[in-house]
């Protein structure tokens with residue numbers, strides 16, 4: 001029986017592994033992919049983690065993982081299928097094993113949200129992408145669009161502007177949501193054009209993205225924008241399905257938990273992007289990992 005099973009190996013899960021090892025707890029990290037880091041693996045630059053300005057997301061993830069490994073944390077790559085709770089003990093059922101544990105730290109993070117327009121699914125992987133750092137190279141010298149106005153959309157537009165010919169940032173309002181410093185960089189980049197108050201009604205193309213059908217929300221005017229690729233960055237959805245019958249979620253599907261990371265299910269803690277919180281960034285995810293372990297320790301002491 002483990003003291004803790006950590007599900008997920010993004011910044012929250014890896015910080016929990018580091019703090020858990022240092023606390024002398026027996027723990028196992030279960031990760032779905034054979035690569036730790038979560039969403040930051042696909043971030044070309046994490047510019048706001050103190051002391052590591054301009055750090056490549058993949059490099060930061062590697063540093064977190066190396067730190068956890070150096071402290072002796074154990075990792076397995078398995079897909080968690082369910083969580084069972086019986087008389088205060090928890091069982092984590094994967095595609096390969098059934099693990100028994102006193103506590104669980106759910107650090108499953110979030111996945112990208114879909115835009116939900118015609119053509120999105122049919123042309124996914126054929127010009128429709130959710131990851132600029134993964135797929136941007138396919139559009140070298142071509143015109144592309146980015147949909148969204150948050151941090152991810154701005155970062156994607158800046159990343160693509162390095163290699164693509166023209167980048168059209170399509171935003172449904174007349175004000176961007178992302179960080180001011182990113183907004184300024186976007187506005188100062190010559191080959192990025194912002195299309196304000198604009199929604200995408202359809203992604204068009206025969207076997208490959210060829211254009212977008214757009215509508216201006218203020219004027220009602222419709223237009224066609226020829227592009228070879230479209231990067232959708234319209235937010236994230238928490239990966240909380242595993243816990244939905246065990247603990248309370250909010251209307252957006254985030255696991256209800258405060259800074260202690262304690263969920264409404266005793267012994268189960270939620271850390272990182274999957275929990276209710278004001279700010280979802282690497283630094284707050286890592287802080288959650290640390291706080292969750294303190295809560296685990298308090299819980300185990302009370303149970304002893």
Ligand code: NAP
Nearest residue numbers: 048148149150151152153172173177233234235236280281
């Ligand atoms: P986000 O901040 O929720 O932004 C989503 C954007 O997509 C918003 O501009 C939103 O428009 C737009 N949008 C949502 N649904 C749409 C739809 N159906 N059609 C058109 N546009 C739509 O999401 P994110 O950029 O993916 O970031 C996720 C989280 O990670 C955020 O908390 C972010 O701060 C964090 N993050 C931080 C950093 C960093 O610190 N460097 C980097 C990446 C991500 P409205 O503005 O009109 O709502």
